[in-house]
Amino acid sequence: MRLSALIKAAATGAVLALPGCIDTTPRTPPQSRPSDLPTNIQSAQSQALAKYYARMQADLLTQGLLRTDGGGPDTPFSADILARNFERIAFFDEYERGAGLRAARGDAGALRRWNGPVRVSVEFGLTVSKDQQAKDRASVSGYVDRLNRLTGHPISMREQGANFHVLIVSEDDRPAALSRVRQIVPNINPASMQLLQDIPRAIHCLVLAFSxxxxxxxxxxxxAIIRAEHPDLLRQSCIHEEIAQGLGLANDSPQARPSIFNDDDEFALLTTHDEMLLKILYDRRLQAGISAEQARPIVRQIARELLGGSS
Structure with a gap:
């Protein structure tokens, strides 16, 4: 492997599937400081994180990682490989349900995805600068439009009535972000709240998906919780991976290439391979709840169609 275990762990996002509930609370964006205090002033802890992630991004780029080209002639894959990768990423979990960062046992589950429209909002902590907010809002909006076209599933940006909340916050915004999470999910389980209260530095970003x-x-x-301390490319990478994982591609696989669903950090942004995974996930021939065994011949057929009959 080209990366150390520490770097690989640091690139890991988390998908935690939790019991569903109804959001009946009004929207209150994260606020971490009284209104009479200056904003955009980072604490020493937040500044240290920003320096750490900036060095990490620079190191990865120096190694030729965090590619943004989507894959090319050096990353070929067949329909059989695509189908295999889909099964591993869509039917297996990275973490055990409702247990924080406890590793999953490795058993295949049923397919999970959204049946209804996905309405995405993006909210920022008070410490996030206006320039960064504009940049990140445009990044999320453009990505959501791309996902809508790719999947054929209704995915759109919403100011009100959202059901997919992207929170871009710093360490200094953490108390307010926790309050916002409790507003969105009043009965969130203790293990998930404990994780959010003290997210390890090794976790760049995470998404919690509720059934x-x-x-x-x-x-x-x-x-989705995304650290505002990340430099631009790592922050955009988090946006791509966490929203895609929150749509149902919950796992990572060391065999997936070219893919963001791989802890090797080779690719920063959604690739052509990953676009096909999303197309398979939302193909009408599959249904939420189908098992891996039932889905396997259907997935192979869709993969062959996407790659022009190549196996």
Whole structure:
């Protein structure tokens, strides 16, 4: 492997699938400081994190990683490889449900995705500068439009009535971000709240996906937490991976290439391979709740169609 275990761990995002609930609270953006105090002033802890992640991004780029080209002639893959990668990424979990960062046991589950429209909002902590807010809002909006076109599933930006909340916050915004999470998910489980209260530095970003109360395999709500201390490319990488994982591609695989669903950090942004994974995930021939065994021949057929019959 070209990266140390520490770097690989540091690039890991988390998908935590939790029991569903109904959001009946008004929207209150994260606020971490009284209104009479200056904003955009970083604490020593936040400044240290920003320097750490800036060095990390520079190191990865020096190694030729964090590619943004989407893959090319050096990263070929066949329909069989695509189907295999889809099964590993869509039917297996990285972390055990409702248990924070406890590793999953490795058993295949059923397919999970959104059946209803996905309405995405982006909110910022008070310490996030206006320039960064504008940049990140444009990044999320453009990515959401791309996902809508790719999947054929209704995915759009919303100021109100969102069910997929992207929170871009710094360490200094953490108390307010926790309050916002409790507003969105009043009955969130203790293990998840404990994780959010003290996110390890090794975790760049994470997404929590919540199932519908009436259908455990149908996502009804999600919250992505993205560190504002990241430099631009790492922050954009988090946006790409966490939103895609929150749509149902919950796992990573060391065999997936070219892909952001791989802890090797080779690719920073959604690749052509990953676009196909999303197309398979939301193909109408599959349904939420289908098992890996039931889905396997359907997935192979879709993969062959996407790659022009190549196996």
């Amino acid at each position: 519908d109360a009436e259908n455990d395999h149908n996502y009804a709500k999600a919250i």
